Amino acid sequence: MADNQQPDLHAMRHSLAHIMATAITHLYPGVKLGVGPVVENGFYYDVDLPGDKQLSDEDFAAIEAEMKKVIAADQPFERFTKPVDEAIAWAKENSQPYKEQLLNDLKRAGTTVAKDLDPEQLGLAAGDESKVSEVSFYRNGDFTDLCRGPHVASTGKVGAFKLLRVSGAYWRGKETNPQMQRVYGVGFATDKELRQHLAMLEEAKKRDHRKLGQELDLFVFSPLVGAGLPLWTPRGTVLRNELDRFVQEMRDEAGFEQVAIPHITKKDLYEKSGHWSKFKDELFKITTREGHEYAMKPMNCPHHTQIYASKPRSYRDLPIRYRDTTMVYRDEQSGELGGLSRVLCITQDDAHVFCRVAQAKDEVLHLWDIIERFYSAVDIPLRLRLSLHDPANQDAYMGPEEKWVEIENVMRGIAKERVGDGFIEAVGDAAFYGPKLDFLGRDAIGREHQVATVQFDFGQPEGFDLRCVNEEGDDERIVMVHCAVMGSLERFLSVYIEHTAGRFPVWVAPEQIRIATVNQDETIVAFAQDVAAKAKKLGLRATVDTD
C-alpha cells in the first residue's frame, strides 16, 4: 500500500478502481470481481470476465471511454452498511463468488487471516481483529461494491487517469488458485501530474539496461545459449572487471586472500549444507555417466568451508578471509527471467570470513566500510535493512530459535551503533543459515534495489563442524561472515547502467579516450594511431575514429 500519498489522492485512486469496475461491468455483464486496491501511483482491479474473454491493451480505449462516461455523470459515492449475512446473500444473488469468499472469511474469522490479503481491500479496518457483524458498501450509479472506502464525493472528482496494462494475477496471490486478470491504471490529481508521471516512465524506458546494453554493446543474449544467460562483450567485460577490481583491491587491504573453486560439486556437499533438500528445485543437477549425482553450485560458501576445513586451524590463524568473484547457477522459473536483473548464472563478488564469535563484529564493520566506500564511489546512496528470521516459520531455518534471537540482537546492536535508527527490519528475509544486513541502493530516478549484503552464519559452521583450537587447546566452534559488495554483478550492472543512463565515469568506462581525426589524411591518421598507442601503454582505453 502506498502510505505516503495525500489522503484525497488515495481516495481518488480508490474511486478510479470502482469506476473502472463500473465500466467493465457495463461492457462485460456477468464479470466476477476480485479486489481493487490502490497501489503506488494508481490502482488495479482483478476481474474474471465471462466466457473465455481475455482483455488486451486494445480493450483499454473502450474501457477508458466508458469510465469517462461514468465520470461525466458525476455519480455520488454512497456508503451504506449491511449485516454480514445479508452481504453474503447479496454476493450470491449477484454471482460474485470471490466477494462471497471474502465475506465468508470475514464472518468466520472476523478478519482475513490469510496474511497475503490486505484487510483494507475487504471493507475492514486494518487491525480490526473483532468479529465482523456489519460490512460497508459503496454505490455509484448502478454499481455497488463491498468496500471500506474512503471515496471521493462523486465520480466527477477523480482527477486524471490512464489504463496502462493488464496481466495475470492469482486469486489472493496463491499459485494454486485460479488466475484472474489484473487491470492496472495510474491516477493523479491533475493532467499535468499524470503527464509528468508518464514522462518519468518514458525516462525509465530510455534508461532500460536491456536497451542500453545493446546500444552500448555491453552484453547480448543468444537463443542458442538460452534465456537468462547473458554473454558479455569486450566492452561489457571491461565494466565488470573494473568494478570488481575496485572491490577486490579494498578487500586485499582488509586482509582477504583470493581462492578459486570448481563450479560443480558432488551432491554430498549440499546434503551436508542443507541445500540439497531445501533448494533442490533450484539446483542445476548433473548425473555422470557412472550415475553419480553432481550439481552446479548455487552458492560458494560450502566449497569455501572445505578449504577452511582442510587442516586444523589455530585461533592464532583467525580470522581467515577468502574472496572469490565467481558465477553461481540457479534454476529459476522461466517466466521470472528478465534482462540482467534475473539470470540463471549469477556472478557474485563473494567473500567469506572464518572467525571466532568475538571477532565477528569487527569483521562486519570492516566489510561495512568497504561497502560504503564502494557505493560512495559509484554515487548510489544506501539504506540498511536488517533481515531477520520469521518465528512463525522456524522450520525454514538452521539451528535453534534462541540462537537466532541472540545473534539478531548482536546484529541489531551493530546496526544501532553505526546508523542509529536509520535502518529498517524485515522479518522473514534472513538467509536460512543466519540473519543479514542488506543494503538497498537508490538509483538516479528514485527506485530502490537490494545490492550489498553482509550475513552472519552460525548454521553452516555447525553443519560442517568448522572449528579452531583455542588458547586452552580445546576445539572451539567458529562462525562465518558472508559478504557480497555488488551482490550479483549482473543485477548490480542492471542498476548501475540505469543509474548512470549509460554515461559511466571515466574509471569504469569501456572507452576512455576517442581520438577523432578531422580528415583521413595518412599522416594525420598515423598520428592519431600513435597517440592512441601511447595512451594504451599508459593503461588507458583509447580508440581512433577516422570517420
Add this chain to the structure above:
RNA sequence: GCCACCUUAGCUCAGCUGGUUAGAGCAUCAGUUUUGUAAACUGAGGGUCGUCGGUUCGAAUCCGACAGGUGGCUCCA
C-alpha cells in the same frame, strides 16, 4: 511455471481484411568529397518475414507446437 501481448535486414520500424520479384530510415561496404562546431553526395550489398508443422490453388499475413522477448502473478538461499 501461470496469464496477456509481441518476434519482418546489424538497429528502429512499414507491410489494410492471405494474392505478382517483402519496403523505409539509420548502420555497413564502394566511389566521390576534404568543407571548423551534432547526420556531406552517389551507388551497392544485406531478409528462406523466430523455428517446425498444419490449413489453402496460394501464407510474413490464418491455426498449432516449440524457442525467444515484454508486462504482471508466483518465486528469488
